[in-house]
Amino acid sequence: MEDYKPIGVFDSGVGGLTVVKRIVEELPRESIIYVGDTAHVPYGGKSARELIRLGRNIIDFLQEQEVKVVVAACNTSSSVSLPVLRGLYRLPLLDVISPGARNAAAVTRNGKIGVIATQATVNSQAYTQHIKAINPSLEVYEAACPQFVPLVESGRLDGAEVEQVVRGYLGALLAKGVDTLVLGCTHYPFLAPVIDRVMGGGVTLVDPAEETVNQLRLTLLESGLANRGENPPEYQFFASGGVESFFKAGRLISSFRIDEVKPVQLD
Numbered sequence: 001m002e003d004y005k006p007i008g009v010f011d012s013g014v015g016g017l018t019v020v021k022r023i024v025e026e027l028p029r030e031s032i033i034y035v036g037d038t039a040h041v042p043y044g045g046k047s048a049r050e051l052i053r054l055g056r057n058i059i060d061f062l063q064e065q066e067v068k069v070v071v072a073a074c075n076t077s078s079s080v081s082l083p084v085l086r087g088l089y090r091l092p093l094l095d096v097i098s099p100g101a102r103n104a105a106a107v108t109r110n111g112k113i114g115v116i117a118t119q120a121t122v123n124s125q126a127y128t129q130h131i132k133a134i135n136p137s138l139e140v141y142e143a144a145c146p147q148f149v150p151l152v153e154s155g156r157l158d159g160a161e162v163e164q165v166v167r168g169y170l171g172a173l174l175a176k177g178v179d180t181l182v183l184g185c186t187h188y189p190f191l192a193p194v195i196d197r198v199m200g201g202g203v204t205l206v207d208p209a210e211e212t213v214n215q216l217r218l219t220l221l222e223s224g225l226a227n228r229g230e231n232p233p234e235y236q237f238f239a240s241g242g243v244e245s246f247f248k249a250g251r252l253i254s255s256f257r258i259d260e261v262k263p264v265q266l267d
Helices: 017-025 048-064 077-081 099-109 120-126 127-132 146-155 160-176 188-197 210-221 243-253
Strands: 005-009 032-036 067-071 112-117 137-142 182-183 204-206 235-239
Touching: 005 048, 005 137, 017 210, 017 235, 032 048, 032 146, 032 210, 048 067, 067 077, 067 210, 077 112, 077 120, 077 127, 099 160, 099 182, 099 210, 112 120, 112 127, 112 160, 120 137, 127 137, 137 160, 137 188, 146 160, 146 188, 146 243, 160 188, 160 243, 182 188, 188 204, 235 243
Parallel strands: 005 032, 005 067, 032 235, 112 137, 112 182, 182 204
Antiparallel strands: none
């Protein structure tokens, strides 16, 4: 039985901790190994070839740690590299795009959905493709917000300057009349209070992490990998660069305890 093995989660930095938070809350028996590839953050401007290379390095490392499933808690990786990487591993590889798209398609009232994401995710049109596969009549408007990830990585989550940046990116989506906004990067939920304030009360914010954990739960149950043991879970955190910065940012923005961040060489 491999149900006791940990779940592997990765992102370019601290953003994927939004997914870890959901796993901790909803799958409390599961151990987690998290990798933040902070040596290469942000991912949004990187080529597909580079993202595939980085993804392979991370998944190879997680396989060495004997994880039972990997969650790409990174929309950029989910949209660009994961479709290729799934053909290279027998390990279940879960993305955050398809769950987020399903949720957005289900909650929109006027059929106009906005997506904010990194430039690479927007260029891939992954959200538009997934949402229109569910309902071709839905209108999808995507916008890249490249300054959001550096804001979160530096722990700057609110204030006049942050709100000005957010307003600059979201104005066009407001003009389109969207009633649903997908936070298409796992860093972005940390800015949700500001985003919600800018968009106004009539717009529903969709955090793909919620539906992703539902998909993870289903995958574990169907594969017989859900942890049924009584031992307390273990949480390990690794960063490929700026370990101290990751530790400080992670503790600042996370609602769960991070006791230690270990360095990992991924190149």
